[in-house]
Amino acid sequence: MTDYATALADFRPVPAPAIQPAELRARISGLQARMARAEVKAVWLDASSSLTYYTGLSLGLSERIHGALVPAEGAMIYVSPQFEAPKLRTLLCIPGDIAVWEEHEDPYALIATRVAGFDAPGAGLALDPATPFVFASALMQAVQGPVTSAQAMISAQRQVKSPAELALMQTAMEASFRVQKAVHAGLRAGISTTEVAEFILAAHRALGLKPLFAAVQFGEATAYPHGVPHPQVLADGDMVLIDMGGTLQGYSSDITRTYVFGTPTPRQRQLWELERQAQAAGFAAAQIGTPCAAVDTAARKVFTDAGFGPGYQVPGLPHRTGHGLGLDIHEVPYIVGGNSTPLEAGMCFSIEPMLCVYGECGVRLEDIVYMTQSGPRWFVPPAERLDDPFGSTEIGT
Numbered sequence: 001m002t003d004y005a006t007a008l009a010d011f012r013p014v015p016a017p018a019i020q021p022a023e024l025r026a027r028i029s030g031l032q033a034r035m036a037r038a039e040v041k042a043v044w045l046d047a048s049s050s051l052t053y054y055t056g057l058s059l060g061l062s063e064r065i066h067g068a069l070v071p072a073e074g075a076m077i078y079v080s081p082q083f084e085a086p087k088l089r090t091l092l093c094i095p096g097d098i099a100v101w102e103e104h105e106d107p108y109a110l111i112a113t114r115v116a117g118f119d120a121p122g123a124g125l126a127l128d129p130a131t132p133f134v135f136a137s138a139l140m141q142a143v144q145g146p147v148t149s150a151q152a153m154i155s156a157q158r159q160v161k162s163p164a165e166l167a168l169m170q171t172a173m174e175a176s177f178r179v180q181k182a183v184h185a186g187l188r189a190g191i192s193t194t195e196v197a198e199f200i201l202a203a204h205r206a207l208g209l210k211p212l213f214a215a216v217q218f219g220e221a222t223a224y225p226h227g228v229p230h231p232q233v234l235a236d237g238d239m240v241l242i243d244m245g246g247t248l249q250g251y252s253s254d255i256t257r258t259y260v261f262g263t264p265t266p267r268q269r270q271l272w273e274l275e276r277q278a279q280a281a282g283f284a285a286a287q288i289g290t291p292c293a294a295v296d297t298a299a300r301k302v303f304t305d306a307g308f309g310p311g312y313q314v315p316g317l318p319h320r321t322g323h324g325l326g327l328d329i330h331e332v333p334y335i336v337g338g339n340s341t342p343l344e345a346g347m348c349f350s351i352e353p354m355l356c357v358y359g360e361c362g363v364r365l366e367d368i369v370y371m372t373q374s375g376p377r378w379f380v381p382p383a384e385r386l387d388d389p390f391g392s393t394e395i396g397t
Contacts, residue, residue, distance in 0.1 A: 002185040004199040013208030014175050016248045019056065019164055021093050027054050027157060028070060028094070034153040035072040041122035042115045043070045043150045044139065048130035049327040050154050052250055056093035065107050065135050067128070068096075071120040079111060108135075112142040126150035159324055159332045160346035165251060166370055169325070169348060172209060172253035173368060173379035176244055179203040180257050181390055183242050187261055193218060193231045200244050209246030209253070212329060217241040222258065223362040225319060225354055236262040239361040245329055252329045254350060255380065256366035259389040268361065272386045275355045275363040278302040279382065282321055282335070282351040286369060286376040292339040292349075296321040299353035308355065315357040322350040325368055347371045 031054065035043060045051040045068045047059040055076075059066055066084065070076040075096055080088050082100040089098065099114055101107040115125050124145030127136055140147045161169070179200055186199070193216040200214035217224070218232040222241040234240070243256040258275070260268050278299040285298035299321045303309050309316035322335030325348050333341050335349055352366035365383050369376040383389045 002182065004182070004186045004195075007182040007186060008199070008202055008206055011178070011203055011206035013206075014171050014248070016168060016171060016208060017164075018249050019168075021056070023162060023164060024054060024056050024094055028076065030157055031070060031153060032072055034156065035070075035126070036121060038126070038153065039122045040126045040148070040150075040153075041072055041120050041124055041145065042118055043126045043153070044068075044111070044128055044131060045070060046128040046131040046135065048128055049250075049331075050128050050130060050158070052327055053154075053158055057088075057091055058250065059088075061132070065111075069099075069111065069114055069118075071118040072122045073120040074118065077114055079107065079114075081107075106142075108138040108142040111139060112144065115143055124148065126153065128154065155332045158326060160344060161326060161348055161370065162346070165326065166346075166348070168249050168251040169253070169368070169370070170379055172246060172248040172251055173255065175204070175207040175209055175248070176246060176253040176255050177380040177390070178207070179244060180242060180255055184257070184259065184389065187234060187240065189234055189236055189261075191234045193221075193233075196242070200242075204244070204246035207246075209248050212245040212247055212252060212254075213243070215241070215243035215256075217362075218261075220359065220361060223356050223358050223360060225356065225362070225364070234261055237265070238262070239268060239363070241362065241364060243364070243366065250327050252325050252327070254325055254329060254366065254368060256352060256364045257383060257389045258363045258365060259383075259386060264386055269386055271355055271357065271361065272363050274302060274306055274308075275353070275365050276383060278317075278353040278355070279351050279365045279367070282353060283369065283376055283378075283382075286343060286351070286371065288344060288371065288373060288375065289342050292333050292335050292341045292343065293337050295335045295343075295351065296337050296339075296353075299351065303353070303355060316355070317353050318356055319354070321353045324349045343371050345371050345373050 047066045078098045125143045129151040196216045197214040201211040204211040217227045219238040221228045222239045241258045245254040282295045282299035285295045320336035324331040324333045348370045354364035356362040367382045
């Protein structure tokens with residue numbers, strides 16, 4: 001057993017080179033090419049992760065509309081309240097004009113005027129899917145021409161990660177993997193879920209990551225995918241579920257391990273092994289050109305063949321098998337029934353077909369894969385045995 005304070009003292013910030021302006025410009029050019037094909041004159045990027053993706057800016061949502069307009073041709077324009085513009089200029093990775101509005105003025109009329117004035121092909125405005133309804137409805141009233149969703153254009157780019165994005169995610173995943181191992185080594189009878197969660201958050205900060213979340217569940221509470229609203233205290237024989245994530249230069253890690261504190265019962269071993277097999281089946285099904293739904297089907301079949309389910313029924317798997325990962329902790333592609341999106345190189349997603357037995361326990365093994373032309377690769381080693389929840393395979397294979 002390792003004391004958490006000792007483990008924390010050994011952590012140092014990991015290297016994290018930011019996405020370079022040249023890559024940001026290439027992303028904007030890619031969006032403009034898609035806009036031209038869709039005959040859309042401009043795209044609105046709200047203060048969301050998509051604004052970060054294209055410009056490097058991370059502004060945060062407020063009641064004041066704030067973001068960027070990207071025309072199908074030419075330079076984009078930032079939109080800002082007047083009093084925020086001086087700060088915004090210091091944050092710009094991609095230079096550009098800033099259209100400003102005073103507190104008493106109508107920012108939607110300003111945006112509509114700028115869209116109308118673009119010397120660009122196409123018509124109307126396509127909105128960042130994260131644009132709040134209050135902004136979207138006002139823009140629909142103000143802008144001449146159709147106001148549509150830019151989701152298909154943006155998602156098509158964001159779901160395929162570049163080498164630089166993959167490198168950041170690799171570093172972030174390896175950092176969280178180290179924290180997972182430290183949690184396992186430091187568990188003791190009587191420790192609370194609160195204490196473990198506090199260590200997870202502190203450990204991510206010590207490694208230079210911004211903590212995203214720390215979910216810690218013991219015993220019967222592990223049966224519930226998002227836990228229970230009260231802390232637990234660890235006892236011998238408890239199932240332990242640890243789910244965590246952080247961000248590095250905006251890119252997320254996400255990893256779950258489940259194991260037993262003490263000696264597992266035959267029933268615990270049976271459930272854990274079924275979970276491992278389901279995760280492995282999902283990994284094997286994830287091949288280039290295969291629809292996302294096929295990964296969910298393959299993982300779910302392991303449970304139904306063992307008498308769990310069917311479908312989303314519990315005991316069984318009550319949710320999708322996975323989700324995409326990147327600047328958002330949950331993003332496209334979603335690994336769920338009915339999703340016909342074909343897998344392609346650069347896509348990153350979780351495989352986490354949780355086996356839930358309400359009133360008893362649950363098992364979730366969550367790892368992230370990235371697709372290559374030759375198939376899926378784990379960012380970090382998956383669990384191979386209940387008694388070895390961190391695997392023995394080299395990272396990246």
